[in-house]
Amino acid sequence: MSDAGEEAIVRRWRDLLACYSTVSCALDRALQDAHGIGMSEFEALDRLVDATCEQRRMHDLAGDMYLSQSALSRTVARLERAGLVERTMCADDRRAISVTLTEAGRERHAQARRTQRAVLAEHLVPEPVPVRANA
Amino acid sequence: MSDAGEEAIVRRWRDLLACYSTVSCALDRALQDAHGIGMSEFEALDRLVDATCEQRRMHDLAGDMYLSQSALSRTVARLERAGLVERTMCADDRRAISVTLTEAGRERHAQARRTQRAVLAEHLVPEPVPVRANA
C-alpha cells in the first residue's frame, strides 16, 4: 500500500468518524428528547416493524443489530419496562424469547420514525456509497 | 423529500452505522490488544503528533476530537497515568493545561499507528467520499 493510499484511507476514516459522531449524537438526542428512547431502542423497534410478523427471537434480533448479546438483552428489557414490547417464551424452544411489538410500541415507533427521517435528512445526502471493503 | 430519497438516506445511514461499528470495534480491539490503549487514547496521541509542537491545550484538543470535555479530561488522565503524556500548567493562563507527548508517548504512537493503518486498510477502501451534507 502506497503512502498516498494510506493517507486516503486515514482521511476516509476521519470522515467516517466525523459523520458518525455528528449524526448519531444528533439522532440520539432528538429521539431521547422527543420520544424518550435512545438509538438502540429505536433500532430494535425498527427491526421489529420490518419483520412481517413483528415478532422476533432475541437471537435473530441480535444478528441484525450492532450490539452485543448482553446489550440487546438490556435494551429489550428497557423497551419492555416502557411497555413498547413484550417478551414471551417460545413454545418450540423454551430457551428462546420471542419479542413482540405492543400497540404502544407500534405507535411510538411511527412517531419516532418521523424524527429519525428528519434528523437523517438534515445531516446526510442521499447518494449511496460502498464504504466497506470487507466485513 | 420523496419516499425514494428518504429510503436512500436511511440505507445510507445503515451503511454508515455498519461500517463504523465494524471498523471501530476492530480498531479498538487491535489497539487494546497490541498496545494497551483504546481508540480515544490513540486519537489524542495522534492529534498531539500532528501538532508541530506536540503540545496542545486541553481545550484545543477537545475541539479536534469527538469527545466531551469530561471524557477528554479522563482520557488524558489515563494517558498520563500510562506515562505517555504530561500535563503542565500554562504560564499565560493558569486555568489552562498544556498536554505534551513524552518520549514513551511518541514511541507508543508510532507503533500503534502501524496497527491502525493495517486495520483501516483491511476494512476500508481508499476513495474519499462526501458523506456529510451539513455539520
Add this chain to the structure above:
DNA sequence: CGAAGTTACATGCACATGCATTCAATGTCC
C-alpha cells in the same frame, strides 16, 4: 436413558461516556 457439550438468554462487574456541578483563574463593567 444418561452424561457431556452446546445454545439462548440474563446478570455481575468493570469501565468509558455525557451531564451537571464545582473550583479556580480570568475578563468585564461600574
Add this chain to the structure above:
DNA sequence: GGACATTGAATGCATGTGCATGTAACTTCG
C-alpha cells in the same frame, strides 16, 4: 479596586456497553 460573569478543567453521578459467567433448555452420542 470590587462585584459579577465567563472560561478551563476536574469530578460526582447515572447510564449504556462488553466480557465473563451463570442457568436452564436443547442436542448428541454412548
